[in-house]
């Protein structure tokens with residue numbers, strides 16, 4: 248595999264392999280010196296057109312723990328304006344000879360376009376409403392870690408599905424691993440033709456709560472009010488928020504997940520976030536190991552360098 | 560100096576016949592067997608048709624000469640077999656007054672094919688105030704459109720139709736309700752859903768088609784619909800014509816050739832407005848062209864400079880080249896008799912644009928010598944670098960197609976001979 252642009256690039260086997268590698272790198276991360284020489288001499292470029300301190304830091308830490316060099320490119324706000332040539336920027340970055348480019352952009356498809364314009368491996372760190380594959384991978388890893396497997400789990404994803412790259416990647420990853428996914432949102436926050444997705448749909452969170460293994464909340468932004476997609480955030484919380492009362496109806500082992508950052512009190516009540524079945528901090532922690540696994544999978548061509556017990 | 564076109568199958572509105580065609584001094588002087596002339600153009604195995612008429616071309620001048628000029632766009636037209644093109648008014652400044660019309664027509668007089676222009680319906684194409692249609696009509700403008708945008712306000716559109724009818728000119732609508740289409744970059748459907756690209760629903764087009772049919776019934780004024788792309792739109796036009804309304808329609812080559820699946824590449828060369836639609840809509844466009852619901856094939860030739868291909872899909876401007884591939888796509892993609900394809904490219908669009916008698920006319924003595932000679936069976940591969948257009952944004956790069964223009968004659972002058980441009 249050369250690039251990670253979509254969860255589709257991995258399939259079930261690829262996700263399993265990432266998780267097995269992540270197990271190993273989780274162990275590495277717990278060592279006194281959490282560093283292995285696996286990618287010594289390799290360079291990873293960070294091309295973030297959109298601010299995302301969390302994802303960017305996670306990739307940087309992952310690269311450094313594998314002994315790779317990290318190049319950061321600050322893409323100025325002005326070049327993100329209409330009419331930018333992504334190709335020019337990619338050419339500049341490529342000229343520095345990175346082995347991988349991690350791309351984040353507010354427009355869907357930019358990582359795929361980038362892959363056509365560089366010899367480096369391209370990792371999609373989130374593109375518009377399209378995909379965020381490493382987020383879905385760390386979510387799979389978190390579910391596997393807590394519940395043993397993703398297969399057969401009933402996962403409810405609630406929130407602004409329409410505008411969510413996380414939802415697209417998670418739906419693909421969860422379903423390809425054999426989970427049963429239900430999307431919950433008002434119809435205005437569901438994507439068009441969602442009937443063609445391999446999921447069940449519900450407009451009511453209350454109707455599906457008591458019968459699931461995972462509730463995955465998505466961020467809902469204020470702008471949705473002005474776009475006439477929601478009357479108000481207050482109404483959203485009342486109907487689709489994971490309030491304390493709703494959380495009390497969950498199965499005791501059911502997980503509460505969220506890709507962050509959370510609008511506290513909008514998607515999920517603050518007290519629910521503090522419950523032991525809320526996995527937000529674990530998700531962030533697993534993000535580093537999972538991204539180490541992805542970088543390793545794409546860049547460590549030499550099988551002799553593979554860590555023991557890290558799969559085939 | 561006379562030119563004889565030898566050995567072709569002559570197809571025009573009056574029918575088909577084998578024969579040579581002699582042109583001299585801008586007119587056809589003879590049609591029949593074994594004719595001769597000073598210059599001989601070989602048409603064996605070819606169709607001799609009236610020159611094609613594109614009623615929807617973006618020639619980009621004034622304002623975006625880096626993408627196309629009237630000169631380069633006209634050469635692209637000639638390469639595509641066109642003897643006449645109608646320029647769209649979304650230039651900078653827009654073609655919304657006599658001064659800009661005169662500028663475009665003056666440049667057009669230097670071009671290798673006949674260049675006509677449309678005029679804007681509203682000042683600045685802003686949809687707020689009627690443009691001076693009478694002063695533009697006095698300069699010969701016959702088609703008015705705010706193309707690139709639809710006229711949003713029903714009340715304003717009503718007045719525009721009434722006013723235009725009094726001048727004997729036709730309004731052409733780019734059907735798109737802004738409030739439904741806003742922020743969209745491809746067809747709203749399964750593919751946009753999967754790709755995470757904001758969509759434009761078919762209903763954004765259909766609502767305006769529905770409204771303008773109602774306004775045509777109300778005002779009695781004719782209306783022409785540009786680049787129809789959905790099954791619903793075409794069904795409404797078909798019904799309106801059956802009801803006796805003066806409604807005409809065109810379809811763009813890409814809408815009967817491509818589908819929204821092409822956007823999965825995220826290559827902005829597949830971005831166009833109205834967007835590429837699913838296969839069922841594409842099929843409906845084909846059916847409309849076959850049964851007469853749609854009168855004309857248009858190109859919506861929309862050149863963009865190369866750097867626009869290097870933008871993210873949602874930032875790139877919509878539009879694709881069309882003039883040099885239209886005939887080949889019609890012959891390759893539409894399963895229609897040759898004479899029907901010729902009609903869709905010649906006398907039918909000529910009638911809409913008020914050019915009958917000059918373009919699309921029967922090929923007969925004393926008729927105008929605006930002609931196209933094409934080989935309906937030659938296959939070729941589209942090569943962006945071989946195009947005459949100043950731009951390269953063809954979505955058909957590498958595609959094998961059938962049907963190729965060999966000669967184009969404009970005003971009796973061979974401007975394309977054996978696929979070579981003759982300045």
Ligand SMILES: [Zn+2]
Pocket residue numbers: 706707708733785786832833
């Ligand atoms: Zn248009």
